[in-house]
Amino acid sequence: NAGVTQTPKFQVLKTGQSMTLQCAQDxxxxxxxxxxxxxxxxxRLIYYSASEGTTDKGEVPNGYNVSxxxxxxxxxRLESAAPSQTSVYFCASKPLADPxxxxxxxxxxxxxxxxxx
Amino acid sequence: AQSVAQPEDQVxxxxxxxxxxxxTYSVSGNPYLFWxxxxxxxxLQFLLKYITGDNLVKGSYGFEAEFNKSQTSFHLKKxxxxxxxxxxxxxxxxxxxxxxxxxxxxxxxGTQLKVEL
Numbered sequence: 001n002a003g004v005t006q007t008p009k010f011q012v013l014k015t016g017q018s019m020t021l022q023c024a025q026d027x028x029x030x031x032x033x034x035x036x037x038x039x040x041x042x043x044r045l046i047y048y049s050a051s052e053g054t055t056d057k058g059e060v061p062n063g064y065n066v067s068x069x070x071x072x073x074x075x076x077r078l079e080s081a082a083p084s085q086t087s088v089y090f091c092a093s094k095p096l097a098d099p100x101x102x103x104x105x106x107x108x109x110x111x112x113x114x115x116x117x
Numbered sequence: 118a119q120s121v122a123q124p125e126d127q128v129x130x131x132x133x134x135x136x137x138x139x140x141t142y143s144v145s146g147n148p149y150l151f152w153x154x155x156x157x158x159x160x161l162q163f164l165l166k167y168i169t170g171d172n173l174v175k176g177s178y179g180f181e182a183e184f185n186k187s188q189t190s191f192h193l194k195k196x197x198x199x200x201x202x203x204x205x206x207x208x209x210x211x212x213x214x215x216x217x218x219x220x221x222x223x224x225x226x227g228t229q230l231k232v233e234l
Contacts, residue, residue, distance in 0.1 A: 042226040090160055100168050108160030
């Protein structure tokens with residue numbers, strides 16, 4: 001099992017450029033999430049997909065769009081990148097599990113470090 | 118609304134000494150509480166989860182956490198720190214009373230643990 005994989009690992013964009021961050025999981029998990037991590041602010045949820053075919057906004061969705069392509073893949077798109085979107089982006093997935101079980105937890109990918117100039 | 122506070126940006130401890138990383142939470146109902154660890158340039162890894170019952174939760178790598186309902190705290194502890202424990206630690210909460218919505222977690226801002234020889 002590769003777990004949660006993210007591509008690319010690093011990316012530099014110019015203001016106004018667009019790009020898509022890719023995420024895939026091979027654990028047959030139902031839910032998938034996109035977070036951004038900024039110094040002193042912890043992880044903030046951008047978008048999530050509770051199950052295949054559904055997506056919902058998180059805490060900081062402005063400037064982003066997502067696609068749940070299938071059960072395995074959940075992509076994050078920046079249509080017109082801004083310097084404020086410089087961050088480390090993490091994808092996570094979670095199985096369908098009883099909330100009162102220890103398996104009901106999120107599994108994270110290695111992250112994508114994005115710089116917008 | 119649910120929230121988490123990690124009051125210390127950094128905790129320094131000598132190898133072999135006990136360590137504590139503090140976390141307090143706020144939920145309208147009862148919580149599920151989590152600790153995650155992040156090593157440099159890696160994604161978050163699950164350490165442990167409080168579900169119910171025993172107030173002392175044992176997790177990976179010798180870590181444990183103490184749940185205190187009256188103080189709304191969930192401090193992470195280890196009896197004897199190792200240099201290899203140096204990492205960024207995140208506390209997270211989910212309100213049990215919230216159903217659906219992707220079972221979203223709210224993360225704290227993180228505490229950098231530095232264990233020195």
